[in-house]
Amino acid sequence: MSSPLSLDALRVLDAIDTKGSFSSAAESLYRVPSALTYTMKRLEDELDIKLFDRTGQRAVLTQAGQMVLEQGREILAATLRLEEAVRQLSTGWESSLVLAKDTVLSEDVLLNIIGEFTELGKQVSLSILDESLGGGWDALHSGRADIAVGVSKDLPKGEYQLTKIGEIEFVFVIGAGHPLANLSTAGSIISNETLLEYPSIVVADTSVTLAQRSSGIFNSRQVIRVPSMQSKIKAQTLGLGIGFIPKHMITDELQTGRLLIRKTQVSRPNQSLYMAWKKNAQGNALTWFIDKLSRADWGLSESN
Structure with missing residues (x-):
């Protein structure tokens, strides 16, 4: 059983509302007004509802007619998007x-x-x-x-x-308010034993199907895992923990002194990144x- 809500009927309803009258809508669709009247009357009969209030001099959409119009326009818009997507796909452009x-x-x-x-x-x-x-x-x-x-x-x-696509340089940094800021200087080397006394901030691996990895390269008494490198930077700036961070991401923090670079016995080599x-x-x-x-x-x- 076919639905009375055909695309043609929805286009007619849309044109009547947009143009303001059956005659203007018929002209825009290159049809005669009687053809539009027949289409709308048939739609009303098959849906068993009144789409228009015809008691006045001019037909006005009923509440039901307004609902059909609004949702019908969504269907027409989706149809146009689908048609364009199909044409686009045929030319080699993906949909997503x-x-x-x-x-x-x-x-x-x-x-x-x-x-x-x-x-x-x-x-x-x-x-x-x-x-x-x-x-x-x-x-x-x-x-x-x-x-x-x-x-x-x-x-x-x-x-x-x-x-x-490039290479990232890692630097070991601590927040200006972290205890290590007072216990170390820019030229001194922090021992592995000292690192063990403080929590480390680690970015969690977002792998779902492959084996997860850890970015930690030194031992610490506590690991705090965060969801992103941006979160790691914030955590270390607040002095919550220590760790290596890509230097290109903390230019402002280093310039303002909110993060301090320190040397450690363990180092982290540069890492190449790829696409x-x-x-x-x-x-x-x-x-x-x-x-x-x-x-x-x-x-x-x-x-x-």
Whole structure:
């Protein structure tokens, strides 16, 4: 049994309300007024409701008619989006794309690139995932993301394509109000035994399917796990704990003295960051973002 709420009937109802009369609506649809009257009368009969109050000189939508109009417009809009998406897909543009960004990278850089993409006028739904440690690889591996930005090179590759986007320099920092700020100087070296006396702040791995990793490289009496590198910076600025942080992320904190760089017996080497995507993946949006993200200035120690 077919529904009386056809797209044609909804277009007619929309035109009548937009143009203000049956005659004006008929002209806009290149039909005669009697054809529109028949369509609306048939719709009323099949729904067994009155869409128009015809007691006055001019037909006015009833409450039921207004509801059909409002929800009908949503259906018409969705239909147009679907038609455009189908046409777009036939030209090689995906309907959606998911970008996984590690929290050591600037969100502003990614948002600016997305801003450029929106100017293309393509109906591609975009989603951003914030990931940490192995989370970017996990997002690719599980299919949660199409592109992962800021991943390391030490997790499963094989079916993935990688390109280097830069290198991050880690520095050991403490908050200006932390006890170690008074017990150490810029030139002194903090022993491993001393580090054991204080909590360390660690970013939690966001991996779901792959084995989780730990960024901790020294022992501490207590571990405080936070969801992102931004949270780690805040926690250490407040003096809640200690740890290594990418230097490019704390320029302001270092300049204002809210965070202090100190030397330790244990060091953390620089880490190369990569962008990764599946080798067999296709799509114009994917290609566009791969090009833009690989050439972006992420403010790291070393560009690609």
